[in-house]
Amino acid sequence: MRIALKIYKGFIDLMAITSGLMLVWLMVGIVLSVLIRNLGGQPSAWFFVSTEYSLFYLTLLGAPWLVREQGHVHIELLTAMMPPKILSIHSRLVALGCVIICLVLAWKGFDLVQTNISRSDYDVRAFFVPKWILTIVFPITFLAMATEFSKFVFGENIMHVGEAGVHE
Secondary structure (H helix, E strand, O other): OHHHHHHHHHHHHHHHHHHHHHHHHHHHHHHHHHHHHHOOOOOOHHHHHHHHHHHHHHHHHHHHHHHHOOOOOOOOOOHHHOOHHHHHHHHHHHHHHHHHHHHHHHHHHHHHHHHHHHHOOEEEOOOEEEHHHHHOHHHHHHHHHHHHHHHHHHOOOOOOOOOOOOOO
């Protein structure tokens, strides 16, 4: 069990690192594209497509890590005024809602991937890219987010610390 947890944690870290690298590529790709245009050239269509896909992937790949690290955005104005017992119940219910939503999105994402594969759907712009390559990230990341949110439902820690401005 310990090894499985280590592998899972490493997988979440790997997705976050990949997300960070895509963010770097996004910056480099945009700078290069602008530089090429300013020098009178025409950047490859690959620049545009790869930066567009990076925006999509980096958002989803980094999300499970953000949940684990409590880096997601939430307003603690109300929770800062709650008594500890009510705060714990409220926070766990919010986390449970997040688990349910993530599981539904993972399931619908898996259905979408299956549909893309069965129909042989392609994203046709500069290149022919099988759509399942784009949509495979949905079930993986939303299932990982559901797992991370479930730690706040059943674990010792809760999502909300109850102190406004602590994480700023």
